[in-house]
Amino acid sequence: MAFYIVPDLCKGCGACAGVCPREAIVLLPKRAAIEPVRCDECEECLFVCPNGAITGGLSDAGTGENNTVAAG
Ligand code: SF4
Ligand code: SF4
Numbered sequence: 001m002a003f004y005i006v007p008d009l010c011k012g013c014g015a016c017a018g019v020c021p022r023e024a025i026v027l028l029p030k031r032a033a034i035e036p037v038r039c040d041e042c043e044e045c046l047f048v049c050p051n052g053a054i055t056g057g058l059s060d061a062g063t064g065e066n067n068t069v070a071a072g
Helices: 015-019 044-048
Strands: 003-005 025-027 032-034 054-056
Touching (some): 003 032, 015 025, 015 044
Antiparallel strands (some): 025 032
16 A cells, blocks of 8 residues: 555645655646555655645555554
C-alpha cells in the first residue's frame, strides 16, 4: 500500500517531490501525485507537506509487515 496525496488538500507546492528519494512524486499543474509503484513508504514526504495532504501507507491495514505488536 503506497502513500497517496489527497487532491483537495494538496496545493502543489512541490515540497514533497523535493525530498522523495525514489522520485515517486510527480508534479501536476496544480497538485502533486504519487506513483504507487515507485513509492517505498519511507515517509519522508509526510513530514514536509505543510497541508497534511499525504496519507495512506500503514494506516490501511493489510500488509501486516510493520504492524506487529512487540512484547513489552
Ligand atoms: S513515502 Fe517516500 S517514497 Fe513514497 S512518495 Fe513519500 S517520499 Fe516518496
Ligand atoms: S508537499 Fe503537500 S501540498 Fe505540497 S505538493 Fe506535496 S502533497 Fe501537495
